[in-house]
């Protein structure tokens with residue numbers, strides 16, 4: 001008997017996902033070939049989306065100023081690099097044992113497709129695939145990487161917030177994601193039609209580094225302040241940037257950073273050791289996410305178990 005949507009969801013929940021959604025492949029019609037799941041699996045019928053909750057306590061430890069490293073190791077690195085990978089391999093085997101293909105899509109934090117000039121603040125640095133060339137005319141240059149925010153929306157499990165985070169209808173910003181592109185025909189869920197973000201601006205006010213604005217997240221600005229270049233960083237010493245004439249402007253969040261100026265001070269931001277795979281310790285407290293969670297909860301825009 002062919003596995004159906006119910007069987008997929010039950011399996012995913014049994015393997016540790018808290019959230020599952022099925023997106024119709026037609027939701028990706030018109031996207032850039034560099035982001036198109038059909039370029040990865042031409043016969044794809046749907047994209048499966050899975051969410052893993054980041055425990056609230058990991059954020060609130062940072063908010064109290066008592067614990068920072070647990071968020072980076074457990075809430076970021078472990079979920080994306082271990083939990084999601086094991087989950088994807090098991091889930092993929094479940095699908096492929098039925099004779100269908102499962103193209104597993106985990107977060108690739110260190111790479112950017114050609115032309116994507118943003119960065120991922122959560123890692124030491126990112127590499128843009130500027131030298132990649134298509135293997136033949138009509139194909140996109142490798143690696144094709146799907147847009148996680150678009151995929152989450154198609155699967156009905158999240159939508160992009162002003163703070164650059166995918167907001168889930170239950171868990172708000174406290175969730176991380178992975179996906180599977182498959183040719184298994186399944187009944188799709190409805191995509192999210194209404195945004196969860198109401199553009200309240202609380203994330204703008206919360207960020208010490210002024211990395212969020214009405215235009216969204218400035219990833220290079222965030223990359224500097226996420227790593228702790230602000231006076232609120234409890235691990236800051238007088239030695240940090242002591243000879244830099246812009247020290248005061250940097251530490252109070254006034255300086256604007258771009259790729260070059262951000263990369264210039266990265267080597268000095270060694271307040272805590274990086275984790276495996278180059279994840280940088282979060283020393284800003286992810287205040288944009290905490291403020292967002294509190295706002296969405298207060299306004300009843302997300303529902304949680306309690």
Ligand code: SF4
Pocket residue numbers: 161162163164196197198199200201202203204291292293295296
């Ligand atoms: S804090 Fe408000 S504006 Fe910012 S992402 Fe959340 S809902 Fe949107």
Ligand code: SF4
Pocket residue numbers: 121206207208209210211212217221222223225226284285286287288289
């Ligand atoms: S609060 Fe932290 S994670 Fe959020 S935008 Fe600011 S620097 Fe980035």
